[in-house]
Amino acid sequence: MFCLKRTSLTILKEKPVYNSNRSVFHRYLIILIASLLISACADDDNLDQPAELFPFDSDYYLDVTWHQSSGVGAEEQYVFLQPLILENIAITVSRNGVISIINLKNGDFEQSIELNSVISAGIGGNEEVWLVATRDAYVIAVDAKTRMERWRTRVSSEVLARPVIYQDMVVVRTVDGKILSLDRQSGKIRWQYQRAIPDLTLRGTSEPVISRDKIFAGLADGRLIAISPDNGEVIWDIALAVPTGRSEIQRLIDIDGDAELYGRVLYVASFQGRVAAIDVERGQFLWARDFSTHTGIILDDKVLYSSDDNGHIWALDRLNGATIWKQDKLAHRKLTRPTIIxxxxxxxxxxxxxxxxxxxxxxxxxxxxxxxxDDLGWELGTGIIVPPIVKGKDRLVVVTRGGIVYVLALRERNDNF
Structure with missing residues (x-):
């Protein structure tokens, strides 16, 4: 009998069909069927039990420098509320639409900004403008100097990946398969690219990577495209993954994890597909190997690192994809993408x-x-789905599902600082 993993229930979404009661019925029907399949497979659940953690000896430890609530977190929603980390402040956004400016040195609040919207993605931007996206399909720009809303633009559907700034534009991805370019100053839509999406996909979209006069985007159908920032025209289009299997779930091949660019080589991975290195000038594979992740990859100058969907952490040779090492002691613990510190x-x-x-x-x-x-002793949402963010040489900024922001410091055991 075919069985769904528990993680599937939190990340599946139906192809969006708007203003349709039938669409709502189908969405709940999918959830009901998934729940029944999971119940029917209860005897096999021990296959996916999270690995038990064992103690180990080390000369180092992690210590909390400070922690601060950023408001309503993702909780049980599969929403990546990444903070924006600048030189001296962290800008966070809560699920219920409150931007908070937090002093990175001591965790003190500097200011809060009410947006009166339900947020669907983390906060993007830079030192000049901050960008958020809402569940009801708005992209909002906040002026970093005045801390006032600059513009609010309606797009075609919900945005699950942070908007990305490139030169004088803001690039946005929507869950209905569109990539849009908005004017950075006014929010006016300049152009849009649209691609049909499968009926069933993972809930999420990867952030576009923009460099070398190209916008690179991994799609829900397992294809990777490069389009022109000037007009949205396709420069090249290749298949990273090809669907296999009989059921819709077995045929999921979304590219939801963020890709990484190193020189003229783009590294990218898909769910139930492959991880690959691609020459971005020619749109050709340099190497590829079977792999499955929905969290993405990260690079140093020689190695590609990734957490796969079984909770194994891999180090692959960046030049040929060969395995350098694999850590399987965190199996089925629903890991984030690794961060290099x-x-x-x-x-x-x-x-x-x-x-x-x-x-x-x-x-x-x-x-x-x-x-x-809380006051009754009930644990708040402490799971982590947003990758830790490096600040400085030995600090990590971590946000939990409950909306708590932590700064952790790496210390030696003989270090009294």
């Missing part, structure tokens, strides 16, 4: 643990569990 990798998991591993062989360096409780 010095000689180490940091990943978060579904129980709020931050794990630190060696970049060179994958052995464990440190571990810390984030946690917050």
């Amino acid at each position: 010095g000689d180490y990798l940091a990943v978060g998991d579904f129980e709020g643990y931050v794990h630190l591993l060696s970049r060179y062989d994958g052995h464990f360096i440190a571990r810390y569990q984030l946690g917050q409780f």
Whole structure:
């Protein structure tokens, strides 16, 4: 009998059909069927039980410098509320539409900005403008100097990836398969590219990568495209993954994890597909190998790192894709994409643990569990789905599902600082 993994229930979404009661019925029908399949497969659940964590010896540990609530977090919603980290401040956005400016040195609030909207993605932008997206399909720009709303533009559907600034434009991806260019100053739509999407996809879209006069985007049908920033015309279009299997779920091949560009080579991975290196000038594969992830990849000058959908962390040779090492002691712990901090990798998991591993062989360096409780002792949402963010040489900024922002410091055990 075919069985769904528990993680599938939180990330499946139906192809959007708007202003249709039939669409709502279909969405709940899909959830009901998924629930029944999971119940029917209860005997096989032990195959996907999260790995037990064991103690280890290390000369290093993670220590909380400060923590601060940023408001309503993602909780049980599959929404990536990434903060924007600038030189001295962290800009966060809550699920219920409150932007908070937090001092990175001590965690003090500087200001809050009410947007009166339900937020569907993390906050993008730079030192001049901050960008958020809403569940009801608006992109909002806030002036970083005046801290006032600059413009609010309606797009075709919900936005799940942070808007990205490129020169004088803002590039936006919507869940109905569109990529749009908005004028950075006015929010006016300049052009849009549209691609049909499969009936069933993972809930999420990857952020576009923009460089070398091209916008690179991984799509829900497993294809990777390069389009012109000037007019949205396709420069090249290649298949990273091809659907296989009989059921719609077996044929999911979304590219939802963020890609990374190194020189003229783009590295990208898909769900139930492949990880590959692509020459962006010619749109041709340099290498590819079977792989499955929905969290994306990260690079250093020699190695590609990724967490696969089984909770294994991989280090692959950037030049040919060969395995350097693999860490499987965090299996089925729903890991974030790794983050590079010095000689180490940091990943978060579904129980709020931050794990630190060696970049060179994958052995464990440190571990810390984030946690917050209410007045009755009930634990708030402490799972981590947003990758940790590096600040400085030895600091990590981590946001939990409950909306708590932590700054962690890596310390030696003989370090009293």
